[in-house]
Amino acid sequence: MPLKLYQFAISHYSEKVRWALDFKGIGYEPEYLLPGMHGKVIRGLTGGKATSVPVLVDSGKAIQGSVEILDHLDSAFADNALLPEAPDERASALAWEKRLDEEAGPAVRTFAYHHLLQRPKVVAPLLTAKTAFWNQYLLRLGFSRVDETMRELMNINEKTAARAQTVIESLLEEINAVYQEGRYLAGPGFSRADMTAGALFAPLFMPSQYPVPWPRPGRLPPGLREWHQQKGSLLEPVANCYRKHR
Incomplete structure (x- = not known):
């Protein structure tokens, strides 16, 4: 089965x-x-x-x-273990995963949706990807309610998006310092820590492996487009690791 x-x-x-x-x-x-x-x-x-x-x-x-x-x-499934064998490296990988799940995941979601929800024609195909084609049209018809509900449930607003941006940039700088030394987050080899970093930051560098129709750069909301122009280089080490192992 x-x-x-x-x-x-x-x-x-x-x-x-x-x-x-x-x-x-x-x-x-x-x-x-x-x-x-x-x-x-x-x-x-x-x-x-x-x-x-x-x-x-x-x-x-x-x-x-x-x-x-x-x-x-x-x-x-024993093949291709997601954790290192050494106890200290295993502990490090799990600690990184926990931190990224708790900090990077919510921050990326808040920051990205704050801007994407300003463009219904851009965000609707992302939210409805791989579901029945009519869902996109229904979502756009009721988008004002969708926007209100998502912002309320996930506490998304100008202030929380600004705080999320700070968290994102700080974490990326810390991760990049590790990668630029030629190491992975939990030792000399790829682990679920690096997998977590790549996956959770992926909506910001929009990889082709992701099963959604990412918007073209010119269609990004202004806030996201400006951030990419000013800070997009912070994503490169994480994006490179993603491309190498995904």
Whole structure:
């Protein structure tokens, strides 16, 4: 019975799991859900109240959350381990992953959506990617409500976006200092720490491997376009690691 990954195409935490599955050479069936309409499906799988994605189903067992899924993959599929063997390097990889999940993930989401939600024609295809084609049109018709709901649920506004930008730049500078020395985040080899960094920052450098129709640079909202012009070079070491291992 093949594994199934329930996800949003746009989700950078889902990208982390997609990457882990591909890196380990594990076949799976992708199940793309529409954000906001996914709750019933996820609760049906997990039997709980949380509706977060990704959720991986393996032999009838549902595993929710990118950390838990990566733990399961390394336990169930030994090839291409996601963690180093040395105890100190393993601890470092897990510490980096935790920090990036808690800091980079929310910051990228807040910063990117604050700007993208200002352009309905740009963000609608990203939110509805890989779902039924009519979802894009329905979302655009009700976009004012979508914008309001997303901003409220994720606390997205001018102030939180500015704070998120500061977090993003600080983390990238710290990560780049490691990469520029020719090392990886948790030792001499690639690990789930680097995978987490690449996946969570991916919406900012918009790689072709990501299953969404990224907008052309000229169609980016002004705030994002200006940030790329001024600070885009900060993304290069992380983007290079992504391209090398993805």
